Amino acid sequence: MRVLVVEDDSELAAWLQSTLTSTIGVTDVLDSIGEAEAALLTYQFNLVVVDRRLPDGDGLTLLPALKNCSPQPATLFLTALDDPNDIALALDRGADEYVGKPFEPAELVARAKAVLRRYALDQRGTGQIGNLSFDLHHRSVLVNHDPVEVPRRELAILEALVRRAGRVVQRETLELSVYRMDDEIESNAIDSHVSRLRRRLRQAGCDAQIRAVRGVGYLMTAR
């Protein structure tokens, strides 16, 4: 894994460099949009952490350059602005994740890992939560490297949950990922699929957990 941090505050940049190097991978630090644009042309990164307020402008202006990279790196924006409109603007333009300052060190690392997991699932077709690994191409689930048999619909639910691990996936989203549009859905169908999936994973010794949020949906967390 290779990480690029674009941050002009030297203290924060140094902390990000040492923390991300030890938790994710080799981290380079640059302090302006111009330098970052040049670096993106030459090197490949898996994750780019960008501050919104940089000496040569808004960090969001780096997004077009990031979109042109192949493979496209995951993006995480750091900001002191938490106006909901600012956040909506950043996510609209294609930022993957948004962390407000000040942040809890552990939360930043967790969010960065979650974004990377989503990218891994999209780009390589594999995802990992706790001791559970998920292979999208082979439609296989491994718990502690042992294969677990998961039926088609439960697998679709698991995929949706792994894709958004650490976040609540709304029931509607799960229904859309499991059923075709013209399928008739019984109101508690998703719940019974999830409870079977939970039992299956527990029996296999999985340490990732599927938790219910009543009236909303489910979320998957590593214990």
Place this chain on the structure above:
Amino acid sequence: MISRRRSIAFPVALLLVMGMTIVMGLSTLLTVTLLVAMRPEERVRIGPYEIARLLRSAVTHDGAGNLKLDEDILSSSVLSIARGHPSFWYVIRDGRSTVSSGQVPPLPSQASHDSAYQLTYSEFMYSHHGQHLPGVSVAAGAEGGISIETGGIAFSVPEAVWVLLVGARGSGLYHLLALVLFATATAATLIVKAAIARPVKRVVVNAEQIDAIPNGRLLPDDRTPTELLPMVVAFNTALQRIDAAFESQRSFLSNAAHELRTPLTRMRLKLELIQDDKLRGAVVREAAHLASVIRTLLQLARLSNQALETAPVDLVAVGRAMVAEHALAALEQGIELAFRTEAKTVVIQGSESAIRAALSNLLLNAIQHATGTRQVTLAVALPSQVSVVDHGPGVAQEDRAAIFRPFVRGTTTRTDGTGLGLAIVMQVMATHGGAVWLEDTLGGGATVLLTFPAGQALARPLSKLQGAAKGLDS
């Protein structure tokens, strides 16, 4: 003091009427003068004719049945002009009595008077001291009717003009002129009003489209008439000033956010270096508290300084999203967040970001105060109500009014909240014209009820068919 407003159309119309009166008067005078001056034979006939007409209208009978002349008419200006001529005379007869004045010349025969029920009019010329003078004879009615003869006057041009103008009084000409003037004045008032009102209306329509969002919108001045331009320009200048003030407020908030949060971030990261776990935990909690005070303060400042951009907002979707957003943090504190609704959508007119801020603060508040209990529920109900129900210690009766004010916390609070969350909720509800209620939860705890104006709700009840549908669960 009540200021009296008058339409500018009235003075304009008044000026127009005055102008028209002068023009009409002058043109009438000029026409009559030309007529009189260019046709001398007509002028000669005007005098006796008009005098005869005047006398006829002045004749009455007194109590004894004798002829009598109305004093008012005898003293009129026309008759006094006639009396200025020494040869002026008249004689009025009704068979029984006679009234006369001046030196009456020998008159022609009264043959014409025989014709009954007729008004006859005849002119004659006679000589007087070698001068040819005109005379007229008017006979009205049958036997017992009145006959009037007069003559001996030859008016000069100004006299003839004056007599004609005065004589025209009875013919209704002046009424007609007055009617024309009145019609013109009314039409002028209406037209002037419309002419002034149309460009003003255009400006007003444009001004009404200007919403509360400072987005640099100005009144267009390309079709504004010159007279209104200063007003439009002044209005636009005021708009630009408001936009500039808003922009500086916005940049102040963004700078404040940056200047407060960046050092706080550095500080928070340095706290990781503290070796003593207990000390680190305590200081990290303090830092988190400070961060949350700053977050809510900036939020409050933003909400109270910004005009809200409103759009249709689905309270069900927003409520569900907010529960989803806070669910993990709540779970980590051992609290299960739940969402409940009977409606598929509850749409109100409002600001989504403000409502999100309010719900977020309510949930954070409930999670913080309900620590140790099991569940916090956010419910959306028809027609436009959101409630957050916790089973914590509740809010003491004496604190209820106060906790909605900034920096006030309830006495039953054990954990350290910012004391700003409910102030934000209040602010948001006030800008939406809604209300906040605080109630006891059945079996202990607090319930905060947000009621948005119901008139704006466009709700659809949840389809009952959904539960009956057959599934394809395999």
